[in-house]
Amino acid sequence: MANSTQISIEKQGPATLTILPTYRCTAACEQCCFGSNPDIRERLTLEEIVDSIKTAHRNFSSLRHVVFSGGECVMIGDDLFESIRVATELGLGTRIVSNGYWGASKNKSAITAKRLRESGLKEINISTGRDHAKFVSIDAVLNAMTDAVSQGIFGFLTVEKDAEDSAVFNEITADPRFAALNALGESRFRYQINTWMKFNEQHKDRGTSASTKPNSPCSQLFSNLVVTPHKNISACCGLTHEHIPEMRIGSLDTNGLAAAYEAQTKDFMKIWIHVDGPDGIIKKVYGGNPPPELISNDHMCDTCARLHKCDQTRSLVRERYQEFYPDVMFRYEMKNLLDRISQPN
Known part of the structure; x- marks a missing residue:
């Protein structure tokens, strides 16, 4: 997305x-x-x-x-x-x-x-x-x-x-x-x-x-880069990453590590998951009342898989993401700024 x-x-x-x-x-x-x-x-x-x-x-x-x-x-x-x-x-x-x-x-x-x-x-x-x-x-x-x-x-x-x-x-x-x-x-x-x-x-x-803490932001995205046995490059190492095609961002044989990482920084869906978590996205696009089967109480990665695999949810994300885009991007850029300030030289 x-x-x-x-x-x-x-x-x-x-x-x-x-x-x-x-x-x-x-x-x-x-x-x-x-x-x-x-x-x-x-x-x-x-x-x-x-x-x-x-x-x-x-x-x-x-x-x-x-x-x-x-x-x-x-x-x-x-x-x-x-x-x-x-x-x-x-x-x-x-x-x-x-x-x-x-x-x-x-x-x-x-x-x-x-x-x-x-x-x-x-x-x-x-x-x-x-x-x-x-x-x-x-x-x-x-x-x-x-x-x-x-x-x-x-x-x-x-x-x-x-x-x-x-x-x-x-x-x-x-x-x-x-x-x-x-x-x-x-x-x-x-x-x-x-x-x-x-x-x-x-x-x-x-x-x-x-x-x-299934409703937390995802700290894996953008902080981790993963190489799998199939020479694929993944955006995260979460439990369900092999079950979510969108988490596959490249290959050692094609675009390589640097290009794969750079490309994902332009994917608003990954930024949104990083900021609000999959649980937060589902609740927002459903107006606070999502179908209970979409929210996992066990693990954030489980909810992330449900977010990506539910056709109705994917459709709602496409229809409504622009409503949330400015706020999500502001918080994302502020988080990046604070992270850079806190990092030692």
């Missing part, structure tokens, strides 16, 4: 480059947002990953971090360590998101953690929960996190919200290894219960997380 009107803003750029080198994973969680499983083979080559990092660093002075996720990014082995090293040598912070499968063997856990640290990794996020635990044990997760933190890597543990028949979070917090990690303080280790959302009907309802 790009608007042809020229939007005049000062040049901006992403703070984070997210590399999804593969959607292959050691797990096959039934509610995985990417449908990851061990049989997927398509992935980015080392050359494509490194070139993406160097290109983003060269084109965006705003870039501060490179995140490697997936799928399971540790499965690409030496290519991950080399990619982290390249980003580190460019002065960029690095983070990986993993399920911690490599913690199943204490020897492999220690070796992997050491190699991650030697490559320059600054932060590790390990995700677990009811679905993950069917494939990766809590023991493996805690081994991997303990070894990574012992190497001086900041650890962040994310536990998906439990269903009525699961108590993964309680199992983790009762383990002495978790207590030892937590005792290190928030400068070295943190944890959270993450919002969960369904991707098919084969699920057990888990209610909503206390931390859920």
Whole structure:
């Protein structure tokens, strides 16, 4: 839903480059947002990953971090360590998101953690929960996190919200290894219960997380630039980004990172989502009384998918966006100005 009107803003750029080198994973969680499983083979080559990092660093002075996720990014082995090293040598912070499968063997856990640290990794996020635990044990997760933190890597543990028949979070917090990690303080280790959302009907309802804020503005857009295993460039790394064609803004083989990012800054729909969030847009175009099925209480990304996939809502956005355009653009430009003022030189 790009608007042809020229939007005049000062040049901006992403703070984070997210590399999804593969959607292959050691797990096959039934509610995985990417449908990851061990049989997927398509992935980015080392050359494509490194070139993406160097290109983003060269084109965006705003870039501060490179995140490697997936799928399971540790499965690409030496290519991950080399990619982290390249980003580190460019002065960029690095983070990986993993399920911690490599913690199943204490020897492999220690070796992997050491190699991650030697490559320059600054932060590790390990995700677990009811679905993950069917494939990766809590023991493996805690081994991997303990070894990574012992190497001086900041650890962040994310536990998906439990269903009525699961108590993964309680199992983790009762383990002495978790207590030892937590005792290190928030400068070295943190944890959270993450919002969960369904991707098919084969699920057990888990209610909503206390931390859920589905009606918030979207901070992902414009601050993150994502490269997928298919060499596509995405505007965000939200849970539903592969389910929303409009979030695909380019390809490494066609327009490239810089042109893809620049083009999206002229897309009023993305600016509006960034300012008001998908929930806010739906409520405005329906005059404050949207059909309840359009608003998700679980996750902002779920509402964003509903916003893009509902024909009636898309029609209303096209009919009414000009009513909201001046106010949205004013707040967007003010936000950009304040962000630039607050950023260190």
